[in-house]
Amino acid sequence: MSHSQPVAVFDSGLGGLTVLRALRGRLPQEDFFYFADTRFLPYGDRSEAFLRERGVAIAEALVRRGAKALVIACNTATAAAAEAIRAAVALPIVALEPGVKPAAAASRSGTIGVLATTRTLSSERFRRLVGNHAGGARVIAQACPGLAETIEREGPDGPSVGTLLDGFVAPLAAAGADVVVLGCTHYPWVAGDIARRLPAGVSLLDTGEAVARQLERLLLASRLQGGGSGRLTVATSGSPGSVSTTVDRLWGEHLPVEHWEPHDVR
Structure with missing residues (x-):
């Protein structure tokens, strides 16, 4: 694993952009890959078993994509799947939970x-x-x-x-x-x-700022901090066109959105 690889951030939708903003503010030299799993939004209506399976599959796919760390920027996904994700992938992981x-x-x-x-x-x-x-x-x-x-x-x-x-x-x-x-x-x-x-x-x-501080600590401890240029990639499992409109409204500027759906993520 290289310090130049990106940090992956995933949420069921675009709420995690609030966490992403805190992460980029504290760690401006990191590259980030943000994945919005809007195909299955809202996670709150899904069973715990589904969220565990989905969370593990996404995490494994993000490892294959080259992520050096993972932020689960979703309280619902953390509650249902954080333990299973930690057991499945060998990455520094920061998971969200209510403060x-x-x-x-x-x-x-x-x-x-x-x-x-x-x-x-x-x-x-x-x-x-x-x-x-x-x-x-x-x-x-x-x-x-x-x-x-x-x-x-x-x-x-x-x-x-x-x-x-x-x-x-x-x-x-x-x-x-x-x-x-x-x-x-x-x-x-x-x-x-x-x-x-x-x-x-x-x-x-x-808890956005607390998550950013914890990610910084984990990257330092793993000697993985830095190595990027502040590059940001945003992807969705849903429709990039409709998601892009919401991203622009929430983020306050235009961010290109790509479609990403690993073949083994159901």
Whole structure:
């Protein structure tokens, strides 16, 4: 493995672009390959068995493509497949999970909220996360079915996005949460809208910067840091044309999108 190889980042869709922005900001000399598995979006509607199989197949294909490290930029994929992916491929891997531990440490009221997909919140990994790291904090876990795909379909300012947020954020405000975890990579795109639906002084916690720091540590430890030129490749298992429109809207500039679907990824 060479330090000049790219870092692979994958998500079910384009929420992981929020993580990618943090990664590129901290590691500007790395090359990145971002894969949006939009053919099977949303992951939150898929079974855990499917997500394990799909995640392992994608990771193995990314190794063959030449990735030197892997960032699983999807809380749902992490919850269902991270252990299986770590067992299947010998790469430095950073996996996303809701920031329950830092949220509990930062809370003054003792009540924290977690916004995430139904699949993430129902996973054994999330239950362990709360059990091991919530301490004495009361955790209000709010599932947000449909929110991620609506953000992709309509954009962050879409009318249906606001309607969904009205219903999902209200229980956290009513419960008195003073720290709210954005437990899906799509949700930072609407962080301002979430904040406006919460009382003044409530903090939002996004794990993108923490993921970037962890990737930097792993690359240094593996002597794989650097060697690139900041090149970015974006690919999708779905339609590049439709995905490109959403990428440009979310990223704020045009990024070419290619189709990539390894033959053995079902």
